[in-house]
Every structure is written in structure tokens, then in C-alpha cells.
Amino acid sequence: MNQGHSDPDQAEVIAAVRALLPGFAARTRAAEQNRCIPPESIEELSKAGFFRWFRPKRYEGFEWLPKPIYELAIEMGTVCPSTAWVALLVAIHDHLLALMDPRAQDEVWKESPQSLISSSFAPVGNVRTVSGGFELNGRWPFSSGVDHCNWAMVSSRIDGVPGREAFFLVSNHQFVINDNWFVSGMKASGSKEMVLEGVFVPGYRCLTAQELNWGDPPGRKVNNVPLYWIPFIPLFTWVVCVHALGPAISVRQEYIKATLRRVGAYTFDKLRDRQLSMARLAEATAEIDAAQLLFARDFDAMEGCVQSRHAIEPSAYFRIRFDAVYALELCSRALDRLWRASGAHALFEGSSIQRNFRDLHAMSQHGGADIDSALSDYGKFLLDPEGFLAAYSGRERK
Numbered sequence: 402m403n404q405g406h407s408d409p410d411q412a413e414v415i416a417a418v419r420a421l422l423p424g425f426a427a428r429t430r431a432a433e434q435n436r437c438i439p440p441e442s443i444e445e446l447s448k449a450g451f452f453r454w455f456r457p458k459r460y461e462g463f464e465w466l467p468k469p470i471y472e473l474a475i476e477m478g479t480v481c482p483s484t485a486w487v488a489l490l491v492a493i494h495d496h497l498l499a500l501m502d503p504r505a506q507d508e509v510w511k512e513s514p515q516s517l518i519s520s521s522f523a524p525v526g527n528v529r530t531v532s533g534g535f536e537l538n539g540r541w542p543f544s545s546g547v548d549h550c551n552w553a554m555v556s557s558r559i560d561g562v563p564g565r566e567a568f569f570l571v572s573n574h575q576f577v578i579n580d581n582w583f584v585s586g587m588k589a590s591g592s593k594e595m596v597l598e599g600v601f602v603p604g605y606r607c608l609t610a611q612e613l614n615w616g617d618p619p620g621r622k623v624n625n626v627p628l629y630w631i632p633f634i635p636l637f638t639w640v641v642c643v644h645a646l647g648p649a650i651s652v653r654q655e656y657i658k659a660t661l662r663r664v665g666a667y668t669f670d671k672l673r674d675r676q677l678s679m680a681r682l683a684e685a686t687a688e689i690d691a692a693q694l695l696f697a698r699d700f701d702a703m704e705g706c707v708q709s710r711h712a713i714e715p716s717a718y719f720r721i722r723f724d725a726v727y728a729l730e731l732c733s734r735a736l737d738r739l740w741r742a743s744g745a746h747a748l749f750e751g752s753s754i755q756r757n758f759r760d761l762h763a764m765s766q767h768g769g770a771d772i773d774s775a776l777s778d779y780g781k782f783l784l785d786p787e788g789f790l791a792a793y794s795g796r797e798r799k
Contacts, residue, residue, distance in 0.1 A: 478647020586763025
């Protein structure tokens with residue numbers, strides 16, 4: 402595949418990534434044991450062009466619309482959820498950087514267009530306004546794939562003021578990685594903590610939530626193409642939640658194979674003859690299908706709006722954010738339904754079923770996948786759209 406400045410065909414990139422899936426599957430156990438995606442997996446994805454998807458063309462990127470790469474991540478997640486998680490998360494950060502000041506983009510991509518960016522969007526650190534920019538101090542947790550990245554995005558409130566949330570770009574030379582990722586699920590994601598002490602960030606490496614959600618981000622002046630008119634927050638929410646489909650689909654496949662050959666441990670009847678076995682499979686399939694339909698509807702809506710140069714309506718914006726979280730909930734229900742009937746052999750460490758169970762439930766703990774707040778917010782929006790929108794935007798404009 403041509404890795405020069407000319408654009409390869411999108412189908413070629415997709416085929417190149419699909420060819421990597423057997424290798425990812427073979428490395429799954431080692432990745433879990435090392436609590437990190439193997440460097441060769443990241444290198445292979447980079448060579449295949451995966452990380453150029455959201456990057457501006459002026460930095461050797463593709464600027465392609467997002468739906469196909471999310472579909473590719475679902476496929477990747479059927480063999481290794483952690484690899485898919487890290488790959489898509491790292492890739493989507495290019496979309497956010499493309500909305501920042503062009504000077505920040507130059508710092509990252511001008512000399513090293515293959516640079517990768519991790520993140521920690523938990524607003525837990527301290528940010529203080531200083532001359533020419535900001536000083537950052539604190540610990541930012543859960544930075545998936547940070548070991549492989551040259552830069553990171555962190556978020557916090559400027560001077561601790563509610564409503565002044567912002568994103569800050571920092572070099573990996575400005576923070577220390579604290580290896581605290583000892584967890585039960587998504588072990589291979591390497592979502593470690595970043596420690597920042599007295600880090601200076603120039604003002605142009607900051608993008609406020611107000612600019613991102615309600616204003617005119619400075620990067621759009623140089624990256625004025627349909628991709629960057631898609632709102633980042635719904636895209637990011639789907640980045641978190643779309644990965645539930647991979648484990649759910651994988652467990653369904655394993656359940657079918659096992660049910661065709663299994664017999665009851667004490668009853669000696671064929672599980673394929675049990676009505677409840679079939680009911681579990683049918684209901685889980687319906688839940689997975691429903692999640693896939695929500696995904697397809699949302700991305701068709703987002704891409705259709707920006708291609709026709711129409712802004713995404715607030716009703717669609719909030720529905721899409723809810724749909725993503727609810728899709729994860731549907732996948733979780735489907736996997737749990739099949740897990741309960743998968744038998745004791747699913748408990749062994751070599752079983753992909755138990756790994757997928759752990760990984761999907763770990764994903765569901767991400768702040769962006771909080772089903773309780775998603776249900777509450779969307780219900781409030783449905784009851785009083787104008788009042789909810791005014792209150793929501795007011796929080797970020799203070």
C-alpha cells in the first residue's frame with residue numbers, strides 16, 4: 402500500500418486492518434498478561450493507515466467520515482476488545498486536535514505526522530491561569546494506550562471554576578506515567594495514570610468546552626471539511642460505547658457453537674433441544690441487532706447532516722449521546738444472558754467468553770457510558786427540550 406502523500410483507497414486500508422485480526426487474536430493472552438497492547442500491534446495499525454483516518458490531509462491524513470472505522474473497530478473487538486478500544490480512542494483524538502489552534506496542530510504533526518495522542522478526560526487535575534497560558538498539576542487517570550503515544554489530551558476546569566471546562570494538549574515529555582493499571586477487565590488497554598507537576602501549557606494548546614460544543618473552534622478555519630463539522634462529544638460517546646458490540650457478537654458466536662454440541666451436566670439432554678436455550682439466543686440476538694441499528698441510524702444522521710452543510714439539531718445531538726450509552730446497555734444484557742448459560746468451562750482463563758464478559762463490564766464503568774445519567778438526561782430532554790437545552794448549555798457557558 403502506498404504510504405506516501407497520495408491517498409490510498411479506503412477499502413484498501415480496511416482490508417489491510419482486517420488482515421491484522423488473526424495476529425491480534427494470537428496476542429490477546431500476552432496483551433492481558435502485560436497489561437498493555439503489544440507495540441507490534443500499534444505499529445501494524447499505523448502502517449495500515451488506521452491512525453490517519455481522522456487526521457487532516459495537510460498532515461498526510463485522510464479526513465474520512467467516521468462510520469467505516471467504527472465498523473472496523475467492532476470487527477477488531479470480536480478478537481481483542483482492548484486492541485480495538487485503544488486503536489479507536491487514539492485515532493479519534495486527531496479529530497479533537499484538528500479543532501484546536503493550528504499552532505498546536507503544527508507542533509504535533511508538522512515534523513512527525515505519525516504522532517499518536519492519548520487522553521484523560523476525567524476533570525480531576527488542577528489548572529491555574531498564568532502568563533501566556535496555564536499551569537497544570539495533578540494526576541489524570543485512565544489514559545488508554547498512553548505507553549504508545551507522543552502526546553496526550555487532558556481536561557479540567559480552568560481555575561477550578563464550574564462551566565470553564567477545557568481540553569489541554571501536553572507532550573509525553575511533560576508527564577510521568579504511573580503504572581497503576583491492575584484491574585479485572587480491559588487489562589490490555591494499559592489505561593494508566595499520568596502525573597503532571599508544574600506543567601506549562603501555552604494558551605494555544607487549550608480548547609474550551611464552550612468552543613467545542615457551542616462556538617467556532619479555531620481549527621475549523623483551516624480544517625473546514627465535513628468530518629470536522631461532526632460534533633466531537635457524540636462521536637466520543639460512541640467511541641466508548643461501540644466497543645460493547647465486539648464482545649457481545651463474539652460471545653454469541655461462541656454460544657452458538659457450544660450449544661450445538663453441549664449436553665446437560667446431569668440431565669444429559671441436548672442443549673440445542675431446550676426451548677430456553679433458544680430463547681436466550683433469540684433475545685440476545687435481538688438486543689445486539691438493536692444496538693447495531695442505533696449505531697447505523699446515528700452515524701447516517703451525523704454524516705448526512707454535515708455532508709449537506711446542515712447543523713445537527715439539538716434533538717439529534719442528545720438522542721445520539723443517549724443511543725450510544727443505551728447500545729452498550731443492550732450489549733451488556735445480551736452478553737449477560739448468554740454468559741449465564743455458558744457453563745463452567747467459560748470460567749477458564751483460556752476462554753474468550755470470560756474475557757469478553759470482564760471486558761464489556763469494564764467498558765460500562767467509563768464515565769461516558771453512565772447509563773443512569775444518560776437515562777435521566779434524555780428523559781428530561783424529552784419532557785422539556787427547550788428548558789433542558791437552556792440549562793445544559795448554560796452550564797458550559799458560565
